[in-house]
Amino acid sequence: MIKFGIVGCGHIAKKHITAIQEADGATLAAVCDTQPERVETFSSEFNVKGYTSLEEMLNTDIDVVNICTPSGFHADIAVQIARANKHVVVEKPIALTLEDTDKIITACEENNVKLAVVHPNRFRPAFVALKELVQSGVFGKISHSNATVRWNRNQEYYDQAPWRGTKSLDGGVLMNQAIHNLDLLIWLMGDVKEVYSMAATRLRNIEAEDVSTGLARFEDGSLGVIEAATTIYPKNFEESITIFGEKGTVKISGANALHIEHLTIEGMDESEIEQLIQNIKNDPWGKPGHQRIIEDMVEAIKEDREPVVTGLDGRKALELVISLYESAEHNKPIILN
Incomplete structure (x- = not known):
C-alpha cells in the first residue's frame, strides 16, 4: 500500500481523505496542520497520526503528501516535500505564480519524485x-x-x-x-x-x-x-x-x-x-475525480511513470x-x- 499524508486540514482535505480511503492501493497514514485543534479533529475522526510540524510528518515512512492548504502556500510546502523525497499531489491551482510553479517542478525533478496536480474534471x-x-x-x-x-x-x-x-x-x-x-x-x-x-x-x-x-x-x-x-x-x-x-x-x-x-x-x-x-x-x-487522481499516483509510483495530470499541465492552466x-x-x- 502507498502511504499518503495530508497537509492542510481544511474543507478540501476531507475530499482527499475520502479519495484515499476509496482508492485501490492507497492508505491514509497522517495529517498535518499548523492549528492543533484541526489536527486533533482530523486525527481523531480518521484514526491516523496527527502533526503540527510538516517536517516531523515528512520524517516518517509516508510515500506521498497531498497539499490541501490555501493556494499561496503551495510552493514552499511542495519544495519541502520534494526535498524529503516524498511524492506530491497538489490541489489546483498548482501555485499562484509561474515562478513558484517552476520552483515546484524543479524540486520534484531534482529529487526524482512524482508531481500530480488535481484537475479531476x-x-x-x-x-x-x-x-x-x-x-x-x-x-x-x-x-x-x-x-x-x-x-x-x-x-x-x-x-x-x-x-x-x-x-x-x-x-x-x-x-x-x-x-x-x-x-x-x-x-x-x-x-x-x-x-x-x-x-x-x-x-x-x-x-x-x-x-x-x-x-x-x-x-x-x-x-x-x-x-x-x-x-x-x-x-x-x-x-x-x-x-x-x-x-x-x-x-x-x-x-x-x-x-x-x-x-x-x-x-x-x-x-x-x-x-x-x-x-x-x-x-x-463516474468514479470520483479525486479518487482517480490518487489511484493514478499509486500506479505512477509502481510503474515509474509520470502522473496523468503533470506539473506542466498545471503550469499551462x-x-x-x-x-x-x-x-x-x-x-x-x-x-x-
Whole structure:
C-alpha cells in the first residue's frame, strides 16, 4: 500500500481523505496542520497520526503528501516535500505564480519524485468521451470553442476564511473556479497562443475578480471564448464546454458540466449518438475525480511513470489564468510564452 499524508486540514482535505480511503492501493497514514485543534479533529475522526510540524510528518515512512492548504502556500510546502523525497499531489491551482510553479517542478525533478496536480474534471465520463472524439478528428477543422462557468459563490462563502478572494493566497473566479475549465480547454484544444480579457469585481466584497470574460487564440488558429462568474443568482446556473467544428458540434453542460447537451457529427449514426448520451446520463460522475487522481499516483509510483495530470499541465492552466489577468489589467492582448 502507498502511504499518503495530508497537509492542510481544511474543507478540501476531507475530499482527499475520502479519495484515499476509496482508492485501490492507497492508505491514509497522517495529517498535518499548523492549528492543533484541526489536527486533533482530523486525527481523531480518521484514526491516523496527527502533526503540527510538516517536517516531523515528512520524517516518517509516508510515500506521498497531498497539499490541501490555501493556494499561496503551495510552493514552499511542495519544495519541502520534494526535498524529503516524498511524492506530491497538489490541489489546483498548482501555485499562484509561474515562478513558484517552476520552483515546484524543479524540486520534484531534482529529487526524482512524482508531481500530480488535481484537475479531476478530465476524468468525468462526458469529457473522457469528448477527448476520444476530438482525438479521432471527427469534428474536422475547429472554428472555435467556449468555456463557461456561471456559478454562485455568495459573500458568506468568501467570509468563511480570511484568505478567500485574496490575490496573495486565493485569487478570483478564474484562479479558483474556472481554472478547471481552462485546463479542459487546453487538454481538448491544445496550447493557447494569445488572449484578451476583461475582469471586474461587481458583487462580492473581495480583492480579486468575481466576473471575467475573455478571448483566446489557440496554436492551431481556432478561437475560444471564456466566461466565468461567481455572481449568478441564486445558485449555480451553468458550467459548460462547447466545441464547433466543420463536421460537428458538441456541448457538455448542466449546473456542473456532466451531460452531453448536444452532439452532432457528420456521418455518425443518430442511434450511436443517443446511446453515448444515455450511457453518460446513467453515470454522469463516474468514479470520483479525486479518487482517480490518487489511484493514478499509486500506479505512477509502481510503474515509474509520470502522473496523468503533470506539473506542466498545471503550469499551462495557471499561465492561461495569469495571462488573462494581465490582459485585463493592462487592457491589451497578451502573447503566451
